[in-house]
Amino acid sequence: MIDALPPSAELVADKAYDSLPLRTWLVARGTTPVIPPRKNSRKPWPYNKTAYRQRNVIERMFCRLKDWRRIATRFDRNLHTFFSAVALAATVTWWLN
Template identity: 60%
Template sequence: MDDRRVLSGIVHAIKNGGRWAVCYLSSAARGLRAEEDALQPLRALGRALRVGDVFAALAGEEGVPDRLFVDSSCIKVHRCAGGGVQRRSRWTGALAQGIGTTKGGRNTKLHALCDERGRPLVLMLTPGNVHDAKVAMPLIDALPPTQELVTEKGYDSKALRDWLEARGTQPVIPPRKGRLIQYNYDRTAYKHRNVVERMFCRLKDFRRVATRYDRNATTFMATVTIAALVSYWLS
């Protein structure tokens, strides 16, 4: 089948949600179901990191901007993606697939680092019950140091502040009210923090990103990456 038609079918399914079996790809010539025909290329793209390579090349084309924004967003895990929860081994269990249990049920958390135009530069998946500050350093360390990093008070950590300053990055993080030491921050720069919130809203316009239907973390990460490419880098 033509590669463009397969990719168009994948984007169509990611945008509109639902089962892969209802995808408009036809595979009568191969004797395969539409679900198999659509899902296998998506898994192949994710496992071969081809989608990730395209995303990294486009995101890194203009270098590191002077100001970056970091935040996370919870994604509800559909019951059909819960098959991995029954496996408790270290490598194939729910935690290994980025699925955690919270008060609202099973969730996946999508962490993102974006520029002032709302374009995602780094994406990371964790279980929904992982605190944002625990993965902030490896997320930020994926890019060279920038001049300013803007984020919300959920990332208010002395260790993170000291680490950013050691990298030459000015943290724009409002302190929590209960802090004994109230750190100063650039309030003007912080007013633009909603750019990362709008980025998540745009990604969640894709129904298979707003709700996780994929059991495998690699497949779901490929889904998120394709949505980011279509929304920001290929439009």
């Protein structure tokens, strides 16, 4: 799904997404990966620790989106329709908070 979105300045992810192919693809796309290295990594990668600490805001948003059954179960199989439903749910969630 990342490929369907326009490139962003940074992509914040946790240690599970620490892989060289993903990092290479993101850099080629013009996105700075903000992914901490795994504990057993032989060559630790530098990352923006300040931006990584702010990921809790994003994780709280995903927690709120999971309250919407249509989003949590990925009811819409069409990518455009799914992103539209996510945008609608995010708007309503933001409006009510």
